[in-house]
Amino acid sequence: xxxxxxxxxxxxxxxxxxxxxxxxxxxxxxxxxxxxxxxxxxxxxxxxxxxxxxxxxxxxxxxxxxxxxxxxxxxxxxxxxxxxxxxxxxxxxxxxxxxxxxxxxxxxxxxxxxxxxxxxxxxxxxxxxxxxxxxxxxxxxxxxxxxxxxxxxxxxxxxxxxxxxxxxxxxxx
Numbered sequence: 334x335x336x337x338x339x340x341x342x343x344x345x346x347x348x349x350x351x352x353x354x355x356x357x358x359x360x361x362x363x364x365x366x367x368x369x370x371x372x373x374x375x376x377x378x379x380x381x382x383x384x385x386x387x388x389x390x391x392x393x394x395x396x397x398x399x400x401x402x403x404x405x406x407x408x409x410x411x412x413x414x415x416x417x418x419x420x421x422x423x424x425x426x427x428x429x430x431x432x433x434x435x436x437x438x439x440x441x442x443x444x445x446x447x448x449x450x451x452x453x454x455x456x457x458x459x460x461x462x463x464x465x466x467x468x469x470x471x472x473x474x475x476x477x478x479x480x481x482x483x484x485x486x487x488x489x490x491x492x493x494x495x496x497x498x499x500x501x502x503x504x505x506x
Contacts, residue, residue: 371418414482
């Protein structure tokens with residue numbers, strides 16, 4: 334009993350500190366922002382937004398964290414060209430979308446998310462570019478980042494043409 338009490342006194346102060354650390358580890362390290370903060374940052378910097386829509390129970394979401402978002406080249410590219418936002422599609426937390434306040438769950442529905450993970454690309458003003466459902470292998474993901482981050486899509490280049498030209502040369506960091 335005395336040992337249990339001693340351990341409790343030692344470990345109890347550490348408990349609140351471990352919860353955020355666990356969330357950060359789960360979330361990878363691209364410098365994820367909350368929805369409202371990310372929208373404001375994108376508007377201020379004129380950079381497109383990548384929204385990672387996930388759920389806590391999603392195995393493929395965790396695999397994206399581990400295999401894609403954890404890669405240094407992906408994190409570096411995200412940091413340079415995008416505002417990275419995470420949205421828990423089952424959260425009751427409130428977010429602002431235009432002039433409306435919605436729950437994260439309602440926003441995911443509004444953005445037509447039908448499975449997890451879903452990667453959503455938005456312009457800096459919040460205008461929708463594309464939804465990409467499912468797990469995306471890291472090399473293909475990086476190619477998508479380059480296509481949108483360097484505004485090939487905005488210049489009217491098709492994904493198919495971009496993919497062909499990218500196959501002929503290296504993907505820039």
